[in-house]
Amino acid sequence: GQNIDQPTEMTATEGAIVQINCTYQTSGFNGLFWYQQHAGEAPTFLSYNVLDGLEEKGRFSSFLSRSKGYSYLLLKELQMKDSASYLCAAATGAAGNKLTFGGGTRVLVKP
Amino acid sequence: DGGITQSPKYLFRKEGQNVTLSCEQNLNHDAMYWYRQDPGQGLRLIYYSQIVNDFQKGDIAEGYSVSREKKESFPLTVTSAQKNPTAFYLCASSPTSGAADTQYFGPGTRLTVL
Numbered sequence: 001g002q003n004i005d006q007p008t009e010m011t012a013t014e015g016a017i018v019q020i021n022c023t024y025q026t027s028g029f030n031g032l033f034w035y036q037q038h039a040g041e042a043p044t045f046l047s048y049n050v051l052d053g054l055e056e057k058g059r060f061s062s063f064l065s066r067s068k069g070y071s072y073l074l075l076k077e078l079q080m081k082d083s084a085s086y087l088c089a090a091a092t093g094a095a096g097n098k099l100t101f102g103g104g105t106r107v108l109v110k111p
Numbered sequence: 112d113g114g115i116t117q118s119p120k121y122l123f124r125k126e127g128q129n130v131t132l133s134c135e136q137n138l139n140h141d142a143m144y145w146y147r148q149d150p151g152q153g154l155r156l157i158y159y160s161q162i163v164n165d166f167q168k169g170d171i172a173e174g175y176s177v178s179r180e181k182k183e184s185f186p187l188t189v190t191s192a193q194k195n196p197t198a199f200y201l202c203a204s205s206p207t208s209g210a211a212d213t214q215y216f217g218p219g220t221r222l223t224v225l
Binding site: 004048091097103104106 | 155161170199201205211214217
């Protein structure tokens with residue numbers, strides 16, 4: 001079976017750093033996606049990791065360890081607009097294009 | 112303007128009625144997907160299609176049906192057999208079906224069955 005775990009909710013202060021962890025147990029693994037979703041809207045792509053290590057994209061970075069089945073999304077210099085849910089998704093399947101999502105982590109940024 | 116469109120944004124139906132949700136993309140993407148999202152939860156895959164005239168069941172296909180007669184269109188029918196159809200439905204597409212390509216999402220349709 002497929003299992004993706006991430007915390008339900010996190011709170012942080014504007015300007016701070018928050019790290020959202022994601023652990024996965026999947027049969028077949030082709031990479032790890034992170035999406036951002038504001039309430040009532042569609043998810044938007046943030047990052048994709050296929051190799052171990054850190055990928056940095058501006059204020060957002062994502063890390064993957066395939067041997068540990070672990071990823072994290074790091075949000076730096078938090079802004080109020082970063083208040084959203086962050087979805088971790090593992091790409092599985094023979095073609096690698098089947099995504100299994102975690103339940104999402106709701107991040108609340110306070111002033 | 113390239114993108115994925117879903118209509119309508121909000122849809123109300125009476126229990127026992129079938130309803131079809133539309134999804135259109137003009138990105139020339141090969142693969143298309145349907146997900147369901149319940150309040151406070153992640154997305155669950157209903158059906159996906161890697162190429163025209165072909166589709167596969169996802170994790171929660173019971174009570175749903177799809178067709179893929181055209182590359183740009185992937186409509187989802189929620190049948191009366193679906194026991195709990197009220198949810199937020201998201202359609203997505205990706206450029207190819209042969210790799211872990213990024214999936215891009217439409218704006219979603221919120222279905223409420225009364």
